[in-house]
Amino acid sequence: MDVSSSAAAAAEVPHYFLCPISLEIMRDPVTLATGITYDRASIERWLFSDGGKGAHATCPVTRRALAPGEREATPNHTLRRLIQAWCAAHQVERFPTPRPPVDSCRVAALIDEGRHAGREAAALREIRAIVAESDRNRRCVEATPGAVDFLASLVSKHSSASKSADANELLEALDSPTSTSSPAEDALSLLYSLKPSEKSLAQILERDGDFFDALASVLRRPSYRSRTYAILLLKAMTAAMAPPRLTTVSAELVQEVVRVVSDRVSSKAVKAALHVLCRLCPWGRNRVKAVEAGAVAAMVELLLDEGGRRVTELAVVAIDHLCGCAEGRSELVAHPAGLAVVSKKVMRVSAAATESAVRALHAVARHSPTPAVLQEMLAVGVVAKLLLVLQVDASERARVRAKEMLKAHARVWKDSPCLKPYLKASYP
Numbered sequence: 334m335d336v337s338s339s340a341a342a343a344a345e346v347p348h349y350f351l352c353p354i355s356l357e358i359m360r361d362p363v364t365l366a367t368g369i370t371y372d373r374a375s376i377e378r379w380l381f382s383d384g385g386k387g388a389h390a391t392c393p394v395t396r397r398a399l400a401p402g403e404r405e406a407t408p409n410h411t412l413r414r415l416i417q418a419w420c421a422a423h424q425v426e427r428f429p430t431p432r433p434p435v436d437s438c439r440v441a442a443l444i445d446e447g448r449h450a451g452r453e454a455a456a457l458r459e460i461r462a463i464v465a466e467s468d469r470n471r472r473c474v475e476a477t478p479g480a481v482d483f484l485a486s487l488v489s490k491h492s493s494a495s496k497s498a499d500a501n502e503l504l505e506a507l508d509s510p511t512s513t514s515s516p517a518e519d520a521l522s523l524l525y526s527l528k529p530s531e532k533s534l535a536q537i538l539e540r541d542g543d544f545f546d547a548l549a550s551v552l553r554r555p556s557y558r559s560r561t562y563a564i565l566l567l568k569a570m571t572a573a574m575a576p577p578r579l580t581t582v583s584a585e586l587v588q589e590v591v592r593v594v595s596d597r598v599s600s601k602a603v604k605a606a607l608h609v610l611c612r613l614c615p616w617g618r619n620r621v622k623a624v625e626a627g628a629v630a631a632m633v634e635l636l637l638d639e640g641g642r643r644v645t646e647l648a649v650v651a652i653d654h655l656c657g658c659a660e661g662r663s664e665l666v667a668h669p670a671g672l673a674v675v676s677k678k679v680m681r682v683s684a685a686a687t688e689s690a691v692r693a694l695h696a697v698a699r700h701s702p703t704p705a706v707l708q709e710m711l712a713v714g715v716v717a718k719l720l721l722v723l724q725v726d727a728s729e730r731a732r733v734r735a736k737e738m739l740k741a742h743a744r745v746w747k748d749s750p751c752l753k754p755y756l757k758a759s760y761p
Contacts, residue, residue, distance in 0.1 A: 344423045361431040363406035367392040377468050435463050435470050440477040457519040475527045484520040485537045489547040491517035521562035531573035552589035561602040564593050568605040571612045580617030588626040595631045607647035614654035629664035636674045646686045653689035656696040673713035688731045695734040707745045716746050
């Protein structure tokens, strides 16, 4: 904590009251197995900053490697009392005694309580409060046996209820813009905030093969909040899935992912949906499923809106994947702004976007080189961008594809104003 009072500024803070990481007075001092004391928030951020995978599995001061069992720090109650007494004596804001971290027994009791009818909402509220309190609590909840499965079962349960004819009133209550969050929505948000490991996500799919169908059902709801949680969780799950499993996703799920982009649910949700599409499209018939769901038009409209750089890059990469099938190329050519907006992003966003845009244009010029398409490419500036790629520091693969296109269609494009008169003489 930053001690800002005049009394603290005048008093010299004992050096052993300061965290070696943040260099601030420790609120909740804890000691590692190496004997070095840190503030709990700082050392947990150091040890578990990479999604709990132990990116820094060392003591920051001694640099000694820590075994998995040594990464849980021990509270230093004596030092905390000394700090509190010093703060009181020097008229500095006194730090309250931190609450003890939750244990897995308490979490397991809440899960058992939530399995009873009518107690779901109360149990979820308490689990949410526990998770929000500290990163250690979050990891404790995630590691508690049955916690992740319990939350996933709630999502599936309410998804199944929404499909039944006698649950219309419940569905209206869950998704009313003025209603409070539903148990399914709370469960989704908790699943996302827990940041489950790849192993936990894989176990969800193994134990509940219809969980993707449940997410698709949530994505069909009118509640933007529910759809945001669902697409963020879907992004995490697809990133952890093997390619054979990615080929089996349903057309309904792909359609709902595309709708998240079309509806502009939120900037975070749109970015997550683009990540999901880029992950799905290279495998199986997912390209065709996405094209049939209107993905090409959605990507073009997104590029026309001039969104953020990362969103634009992901949209261009998605178009590149979609142009890997004939249906995708046909949709891009049929869109009035398709070729123009893709060529516009060449050399304007990033090296990855340039390479993907050139690859998409190369697919069109190679597999759909009708006279009308070639003339449109000349009219909207595609030829000019290809010549620019050859002149600037673009990637070698982008330069090779640009050369191939210019060489293959030289007879049609020789009247381009980008060509110098002396170069036109070289064309037959």
